[in-house]
Structures are given as structure tokens and as C-alpha cells.
Amino acid sequence: MQDLLYFSQQLINGLTIGSAYALIAIGYTMVYGIIGMINFAHGEIYMIGAYTALIAITGLATLGIAWLPVILIVALVCAMIVSSAMGWAVERVAYRPVRGRHRLIPLISAIGMSIFLQNYVHLAQGSRNIGFPALIEGSFQFGSEGAFAMSLSYMQITIFVTTLICMTALSLFISRSRTGRACRAVSQDLGMANLLGIDTNRIISATFVIGAALAAVAGLLLGMYYGSIDPLFGFIAGLKAFTAAVLGGIGSIPGAMLGGLILGVSESMTSGYLSGEYKDVVSFGLLILILLFKPTGLLGKPEVEKI
Amino acid sequence: MRTSVKKLVTAVSTSVALMGAGHAAAEIQIGIAGPMTGPVAQYGDMQFSGARMAIEQINANGGVMGEELVAVEYDDVCDPKQAVSVANSLVNDGVRFVVGHLCSSSTQPASDIYEDEGILMVTPASTSPEITERGYELVFRTIGLDSMQGPVAGNYLASLNPERVAVIHDKQQYGEGIATAVRDTLKDKGVEIAMFEGITAGSKDFSSLVTKLKQADVDYVYYGGYHPELGLILRQADQAGLDTIFMGPEGVGNKDINTIAGEAAEGLLVTLPPAFDQKAANQELVKAFEAKGEDPSGPFVLTSYTAVQLIADGIEKAESTDPFEVAEALRSGSFETPIGTVEYDKAGDMESFEFVVYEWHSDGSKTPVN
Numbered sequence: 001m002q003d004l005l006y007f008s009q010q011l012i013n014g015l016t017i018g019s020a021y022a023l024i025a026i027g028y029t030m031v032y033g034i035i036g037m038i039n040f041a042h043g044e045i046y047m048i049g050a051y052t053a054l055i056a057i058t059g060l061a062t063l064g065i066a067w068l069p070v071i072l073i074v075a076l077v078c079a080m081i082v083s084s085a086m087g088w089a090v091e092r093v094a095y096r097p098v099r100g101r102h103r104l105i106p107l108i109s110a111i112g113m114s115i116f117l118q119n120y121v122h123l124a125q126g127s128r129n130i131g132f133p134a135l136i137e138g139s140f141q142f143g144s145e146g147a148f149a150m151s152l153s154y155m156q157i158t159i160f161v162t163t164l165i166c167m168t169a170l171s172l173f174i175s176r177s178r179t180g181r182a183c184r185a186v187s188q189d190l191g192m193a194n195l196l197g198i199d200t201n202r203i204i205s206a207t208f209v210i211g212a213a214l215a216a217v218a219g220l221l222l223g224m225y226y227g228s229i230d231p232l233f234g235f236i237a238g239l240k241a242f243t244a245a246v247l248g249g250i251g252s253i254p255g256a257m258l259g260g261l262i263l264g265v266s267e268s269m270t271s272g273y274l275s276g277e278y279k280d281v282v283s284f285g286l287l288i289l290i291l292l293f294k295p296t297g298l299l300g301k302p303e304v305e306k307i
Numbered sequence: 308m309r310t311s312v313k314k315l316v317t318a319v320s321t322s323v324a325l326m327g328a329g330h331a332a333a334e335i336q337i338g339i340a341g342p343m344t345g346p347v348a349q350y351g352d353m354q355f356s357g358a359r360m361a362i363e364q365i366n367a368n369g370g371v372m373g374e375e376l377v378a379v380e381y382d383d384v385c386d387p388k389q390a391v392s393v394a395n396s397l398v399n400d401g402v403r404f405v406v407g408h409l410c411s412s413s414t415q416p417a418s419d420i421y422e423d424e425g426i427l428m429v430t431p432a433s434t435s436p437e438i439t440e441r442g443y444e445l446v447f448r449t450i451g452l453d454s455m456q457g458p459v460a461g462n463y464l465a466s467l468n469p470e471r472v473a474v475i476h477d478k479q480q481y482g483e484g485i486a487t488a489v490r491d492t493l494k495d496k497g498v499e500i501a502m503f504e505g506i507t508a509g510s511k512d513f514s515s516l517v518t519k520l521k522q523a524d525v526d527y528v529y530y531g532g533y534h535p536e537l538g539l540i541l542r543q544a545d546q547a548g549l550d551t552i553f554m555g556p557e558g559v560g561n562k563d564i565n566t567i568a569g570e571a572a573e574g575l576l577v578t579l580p581p582a583f584d585q586k587a588a589n590q591e592l593v594k595a596f597e598a599k600g601e602d603p604s605g606p607f608v609l610t611s612y613t614a615v616q617l618i619a620d621g622i623e624k625a626e627s628t629d630p631f632e633v634a635e636a637l638r639s640g641s642f643e644t645p646i647g648t649v650e651y652d653k654a655g656d657m658e659s660f661e662f663v664v665y666e667w668h669s670d671g672s673k674t675p676v677n
Contacts, residue, residue, distance in 0.1 A: 006522050013514035127344040129535040131566040134546065141548065148522050151547050226511040227542040228535065228567045230346060233511060271515035277478065277505040279515075 005143050005150045010272035011265060016156045016225070018264020019163035023218035024241035025248070025256035026170065027087075027211025033187045033251035034207050037103065040110040041090045042215060043238020044117035045083050047231065049216030050223040051125055053079040054132055061133075068135060072220075079216040086117070087212025091205055114235075121231040129230045132223040159221050166214055167257055174253065179206060187251070243287045249300020258298060262286075333374045335628060337362060337615060338397045340390070340407030340417070341432075343382035346509070346535045349563045350409055354431055355380065356601045357611030358406045361619075364595070371619045372626065383417070385410040394420035403427065403630050406614040409607070411435035411481040418446050427630035429617060431610035434557070435484050439654040445634050449610040449617065449646060450580065451660030453481070456556055457488020459662040460529065460578045463676075464489070464554060465496035469526035473502040475516070475540075477532030482508075485556045486531030501525050508536060517544045525551055533558045537575075538567030545571035552576065557606045557662075562671040573669040576676065578662045580646070583609040589645045613644040 024046050031039045056078040060071050094109040136155045143149035174180040185193040186203045194200045222237070223229050240263060248259025263283055270282040290297060339358045342351035362376045370376060379402055383390040390413035397405060398420065405421060405428045408414040414433040421428045422443045429447045430438070436452045464472060472493055476486035483505065490503055501523040506516060517540065520528060528551055530537045537559045544551070545568075554576035565572050584593050584603040592612070596603035603609060617637060622628055625636035642649045650658045665673040 002522075006518065009518045010515055013512075013518060016514070017512050122344065127346070128348055128563060129346055129538070129567055131538075131569065134542070134569075137546065139546070139548065148524070149548065153546055155546070222511075227539050228511070230535070232509065236509065267512075268515040272519060275504050276507070276516050276519075279510075280507060 002148055005148055006272070009150045010268045012150075012152055012156060013272075014265035014268030015261060016159050016264070017267065018244075018261035019159055020218045020222050020225075020260075021237075021241050021244045021264055022257045022260025023163055023166060023214045023221075024237060025244040025260050026214050026253060027208075028242050028245040029248075029250055029253060029256040030183075030207045030211050032245070033253075034183065034204055035095070035099065035190070037095070037106050038110070038242070039090065039095075039208070039211070040107065040238075041094065041113040041117060042211065043234035043236075043241070044114050044121075045086050045090070045212045045234070046215035046219045046237055046241075047229070047234025048086055048117065048121065049079040049083040049212075049219030050132070050229045050233075051121060051219075052082040052216070053220040053223060054130065054229060057133060057135070071135060076217065076220055079220050080213040083212040083216035083219070084209045087208040087215075088205055090212075091208040095204075095208075096201070114238075118231055118235070125231065127231055129228045131228050132226070134227060135224055155225050159225060162217060162221060166217055170210070170214070170253065173210075179203070183207060240283060243283055246287060246297055247290050249297025252297070252299045252301070255297055255299035262298075334377045335371060335374050335404070335622070336377050336379050336400070336402045337618060338379050338381060338400075338402040338405040338407065338426075339611075340381040340383055340393050340397065340405055341409040342385040342413075343380070345384035345386065347385045347410065347533055347558075349534075349561050350432065350558075350605070350607055351382075351385075353561075353605035353607040354407070354409055354611045356596070357431070357603075357608040357613075358615050360592075360596060360599070360601075361612040361615035365615070365619050371622050372628075376615070376619065381407075383408055383410075383413050385413055387412050387416050390414070390417040391420065393417065397421075397426065398424045403628065404618045404633075405429070406431060406611055406618070408433065410479075411438060411484070412479050414438055415480060418443060421445060425630050427618065427621075427633055429614040431614045432607045433481070435480050437480070437484070439656050443655070445630055447614075447617070447634075447637060447651060447655040448657070449613045449644075449649070450607075450657075451662055452656060453485040453488050453556075455660060456578050456662045457485050458492045459664065460485075460554060460556065460576075461489045461492025461496070463576070463578075463664045464527055464529065465493055465498050467527070469498060471499045471501040471523065471525045473504075473520055473523060473525040473528045474500060475502070475528060475530045475532075476505055477508040477536055478505040479508055479532065481556075481558060482530075482532035484531070486529065489529050489531065506532075506536060508532065510536070511539060513540045513543045514547070516540065517547045517549055520544065520551065521547065521549045527551060528553045530555045530559065534561060534564040535567065538564045538572070541568040541571040541575065554578075560606060560665070560667065560673070564667070565669060565671045568669075570669050572667055575667040577665050577667050577673065579606050579665055579673070580610065581661055581663045582675075583646050586645070592645055609645045613646045613649065616644055617642055617649060 027042045053075040056075040094113040098105045139151040139153035141149045182198045244259035244263045245256045248255030271279045341354040381393040383393045394417040409432045411433040414430050427445045434453045436454045474490045476482040557579045560577035621633040621637045625632040638651050664676045
């Protein structure tokens, strides 16, 4: 019983982080699916989302607004708007001018963008860890008195539910809406979609914006869950989410979700049963194995070579 | 930053030279190297404020051998790679005395360069024993060693008669070093170590670790490392309902931990250098800091002040600005400083240095535990 509770607790921990990885991974996978390139500034957009949310929360607190749903919604909306604008700007500045050239060029300009954004936040917000208020506190406890109790916090539930809503909304958007259909067409053949009258520039911008908005959601959720943010925390999260996207099959949206969850659970199981020191070894080891044995990822389709 | 400081220095010294010949014509550069930015910049602030104050006061009292001290500041971000490039630029700038670095993992690689290039280094904060174990001539510190601090923490924990203790560290030179010292002390005292494990510095998710601690059912957790990680561990442990007492070294004892951990920081045990700012002999100095709007209570403010003072005293005693002669003077002398009487052994460590156990509070204050 004890062992089962312990296992479930680690599973919950893993799924929580995994859902957030999945939200960030969507941004990588959508951009790759459409233009076949990795958006290396995506981790930074997630970080900026978290900072914007924190600024909004602090702002509301100084205005004296203390009603939780209002705070959360305002923070979420602010973060999504600012991050989306950033996503759009990244595409305009770092991708569009060099699109169609050798594919190393946009890769490098995206890395440059990432360094720029990171240092901009360093300058604007300072380089220290800033505490993020825990707005949603409390938990359900399972287990007997005096022994190991499994806890499922309201924050973890919030993360699951929010991720579920976002993923469902995204799936519906991609499969049902006009823009979603255009997205799929562009991802199949950009040139042909262009000939058929689809405004491909607009669609490409849209994918950057959607990915950025989801990253902002993850930024707010993880900021609250972890408890502190700093200008560098987008980098590692970006790498992890990228791993998740590759694991699930880059270019595939269900793949990103699956990859995120697998990565999160494998991380928490490693630190739960082995040692926390090996957490990152396992996640990046997984990436290497997948690249060696199934380069298209778990749910990816074999495709002609792209970066 | 550095170039602007240098420009300012040049401008000031030029104007001084123009205003009155003969007055403080020459100058002695004192490099201050530590983290101005990055996750532990809070400690860097302590170091810079202490060292600047010392330089200011020494200059106000006529300088050293009639020469003025000039601060040259460098940011190493507590990153070993940056520390090496900082050390190299110090060499290029012709600085021969350094107060720094702060993080042990920065001090160690930088000190290799200083020793080779004949630069005297006094670290006000690095506690890793390895730094002075290599027989270097020009390496000194104004702080104790983890081999002194670890047993203080270990003995204190053992005196509470715990059944099981977990020891966690951040895998860095400082964190792992002190955690190992604490673990060994506890083992000697017959305390069961339920866990000895590393985490990755800079990571944010400690939910699995907290679950593991909960499962291990420990009475105390010792953490070797810095406040950004421990702050998060405290907060996430609090949220998961883990009910144990945490303890850490001076690397976790600053007010930034309160902004991260909030209420969860209440009751944290910390080993720190004694509160030098409470000493009666230092009250005038404390007032000088307060007049500038600075807080002298941080653990490294007065150790940095002392580092500058020792360099100045060493130069006076050796009657030379040759780092090797100054080092010789420091080893042979006995110096009255704000942190007490300083005497050095051959390795460059202070003959004695005390660490005190404090209980940390959620408002950022601390009370000594007896």
C-alpha cells in the first residue's frame, strides 16, 4: 500500500510537469510542422510569459484586487497577449526575412533572438530569482494517519485541467476551423497551399502566435507551481520541451502531448527510484535513443530530411 | 561596467593630478571580483559594499604608504568559466591585489591564474577547503572552511538526537563539499543517514525529491548549496505537507530565500559566521554603512571589508607593493580587524574562525540558537 501510494505520488508529480512540457512542446512541433524549422527562441517566450503574468499579478495586488479568478484570468490574458506578440515578432524579425535561404540561417537568427530576449529580461527585470506567489494553495491528502500520505494539490489539478482544456481547444481548432484547415494544408505543401490562394505568411504567423500563447499558459502555471522565476529558466524548459517534441515525433501535435507526458513521468520516476542526479541524464538519454532508433519519434510520420 | 569604472578612475585621477601635484600621485589598484549579476548576486552586493567601504575609509585616512587605493570591479556571475576570463582581464589590467571571488567554484580556477601571474588574492567568502590545500603562496581567505563549518552543523544536528537525517547537495564544489563534511560528522556521531543525494543547480521542480524525503520519514534535512534551490525545496515541501526541519550553510542565509520560500522559511537552521556587525568594537563602522544606506549584517560584508584592510596592512607592513612580499607579511603578522584578530597559517587559512548556528525567520531576521 505504501509503495503504491509512493508510486502514485511520483506519477502525479511526473504528469504535472509532463503536461506543462507538452504545452511548451506544442510551439516547437507546430512551427516545425509548418516551416520545418526549430524555433529556438521558444523557451524565452515561455519565460517572458511567466514574467508578464507575475507583473500582472503584482499590478493587480497593488490595485487592491484580491479575487482569485480575476487575478488568474487577467494574468493569463496579459501573459498570452505579450507572449503572442513576442512570437509574432520573432517570426517577423528572425524568420521571415531569411525564410527560403539555407536552413542554417534562420536557425542561427533564432538562437540570436533567444540570446537577445534572455539578456533583455536580465536587464529589465534583474537577474535574481523572483518569488512567484502561490495563488492556489491546499491539497487533497490520501493515506493513513502517521504514514506516508499522498497529496494531490489543487495547483496540480489546475495544471491538468488547464492543459486538457488547451489541448482540446487546439485539436478542435486545427481540425474544425478554417485557419486550422489552412494550417494543415500549409504543413503538407507550402508552395501548393500558396498557389491555392492561402495566405501562407498569415498562417505561419498564426502558428508562432498559437505556440507562444500556449507557452505563456505554461509559464503562468509553472511559475505558480515552482514558486520562483529567473531569466534563465526558459532555456532548460525549452530544451526539455524540445526533447518532448522530438520524442513524440516532431511535427505531430498528439506526439508533443505524449512526448511531454512520457518525459515528465520518466523524470520523476528517475528521481523517485534512482536519484535526482540522473534526472537530466535520463531525459536527454531518451532523446539520443529515440534519435538513434526511431528518428521520426513515437507518433511522427517518416518524411524527407529537414533540420 | 568595467570600462566605465576605469574611465571614471582615469578621469578622477587626472583631475586630482591637475588640481594639486604631489597629493596621492600614485595609486594601488584593488580588484573586486564577484557576482554582480546572476542567481547569487545578493552575496555579491555584500562583497562589493564591504570592500568599497574599506577602500573609501582607507583613502580618507591617507591611503596606503601615501598612495590611494582604487577599486576595479569585475563580474564573474558565480560561473567558473566567467571567473577565468575575469582573472585574465585582471592580469591584463595590471591589478596585483584581488578581493574575491565569492563562489568556491569560481575562486578555485581563478586562483590558478592569480598564483601563476603573481597576483595576491583574498577571498572573503569561499569556504571550500581545496582552495588552500594546493600549497599556493598568494591565496588567503577571511572566512572559515567547510571543514570547520560542516562539523558545527553536524554536531548541532547530532545534539538534537535525530533518528534519521537526509543530506542533499547541489553537486557544486561548495555544496557537495559541505554536505559531505556534515554527513561524515553525523556518521561519526552514529546518526543514520537516510539519504545522500545531489540535485541539479538551477532546476526548479523538486516535487520528486520532496516525495522521496516524505517517504524516507526523516527528522532533519541538511542542504548544501545556495538559496535559490533551497527556497524552492522549502516551499514545495511545505505545499506537499512534508513536516521536517531544514538546515543549510551560509550560502542559504540571506533575505532572498524569504522572497522565494515565504512562510516556509520560518525555522530554517543556518550556520553563519558570527554577526560581526553586533560586536561593540564595530559599531562605528556599522554607522558608516548605515549612513550610506547599506546593510552591514550580511555574512560577507565585513569579511570583504577585512580582506581590503588586510591587503592594505600587508602592504604597509612589507613596505612594498610586491604581492609576494605582502603575502609574506600577512603570514608573519597578526592583524586587528573587524572580524577579530587575524593570523594566517602557511596555507593562507585563518588560525581560527567560528561558525554559529542561527534560526532563520520568515521576515528575514535570524536569532542565534544555543
